[in-house]
Amino acid sequence: MNPSTYADRFDGHRAMNDLIRLCSLGPRPAGSEAMERQRGIVAEAFRSHGAEVSIQEFEGVHPLSERTVRLANVVGSWRPERPDRVLIGGHGDTRPRADRERDPTRVLGPFLGANDGASGVAALMELARHLTELPGSAGVDLVMFDAEELVFDEVGDYCLGSCEFALRARNQERAxxxxxxxxxxxxxxxxREMCLTREGFGRDYAAWLTEDLWNVARNRGTSRFSDDWGHYVEDDHLPLLGIGVPAIALVDLDYPQWHTLDDRPEACDVGAIEAVGRVVLEWLGRWASLPESPGKTGLLDNENRE
Ligand SMILES: [Zn+2]
Incomplete structure (x- = not known):
């Protein structure tokens, strides 16, 4: 199957419906009941489309109350027997406070995280619908990370879920x-106005992977990816880079509604999520179809080798 045609199956409308459904749970900060319900929805979405699902439970500390918070990542694995794997992830928790609100009375209002939270998860749910028919043979894991931002006005640590995931992944590989x-x-x-730039850490430490994705985007002719260099963003790719996994973040830090109460479904757009979903799905299909080799470092490299 042509990976480009295959990727057209990623349906932005369906992803947007998932995004709206997740937002209807209300704010979903780490440790909340709504986050727990979201975990159930995502685990079921993965399972019903052929994944083996595992829940990675762990504990964190609430940065203000110092109480223990129960946290969990959701991992959906397709072709779980394959030793060569690719990971697509995103955080499901929403920021506990909308701390970029200029009006202090709004900071404690209900922060829905339609783009910052739900969009990545909705894209994972739509990707899941197509993975049993993924071309090639590599294994794929979709991961909803917990506690990317259990942070109050910069009090607290970022990326607790992806740190936990990375720790387990390293142990698993060593074993x-x-x-x-x-x-x-x-x-x-x-x-709505998203135009993705190349995030700094990914560009510096996983250059070939960044270029792989941007080449796919360029060939698809999407206007949602820019050739500009972007910000350095502390996101869930950093713990993975830390254990030596080439990792990048597709992240739009120029989103005008970032960390405000206006981060709602109305600020999101079918065309944006669909463009990203299709680029990722096409890249996955191409990657999974590459011949396995010890020095496998991306599509460009392999094309040059032929
Ligand atoms: Zn955020």
Missing amino acids: GGPSYAAAVVLDMIAG
Whole structure:
């Protein structure tokens, strides 16, 4: 199957419906009941489309009350027997406070995180619908990370869920289990005016992976990816880079509604999430179809080798 045609199956309308459904749970900060319900929805979405699902439970500390918070990542694995794996992830928790609100009375208002939270998860749910028919043979894991931002006005640590995930992935690899050849994090990928720039850490530490995705975008002719260099963003790709997995984040930090109460479904757009979803799905299809080799570092490299 042509990976480009295959990727057209990613349906932005369906992803947007998922985004709206997740937002209807209300704010979903780490440790909340709404986050727990979201976990159930996502686990079921993965399972019903052929994934083996595991829940990685762990504990964190609430940065204000210092109480223990129960946290969990959701991992959906397609072709779980494959040792060569690719990871697509995104955080499901929403920021506890809308701390970029200029009006202090609004900071404690209900922050829905339609783009910052739901968009990445909705894209994972739509990707899940197509993975049993993924071309090629590589294994794929979709991961909803918990506690990317259990942070109050910069009090607290970022990326608790992806840190926990990375720790377990490293132990698993050391024990002779599967390893990740590449990871792509999706965060804020549905903003109306989104035009993704190349995030700094990914560009510096996983240049070939960044170029792989941008080449696919260029060939698809999407206007949602820019050739400009973007910000350095502390996101869920960093713990993965820390254990040596080439990892990038597709993240739109220029989203005008970022960390405000206006981060609602109305600020999101079918065309944006669809453009990103299709680029990721096409890249996945191309990657999974590459011949397995020890030095496998991306589409460009392999094309040059032929
Ligand atoms: Zn955020």
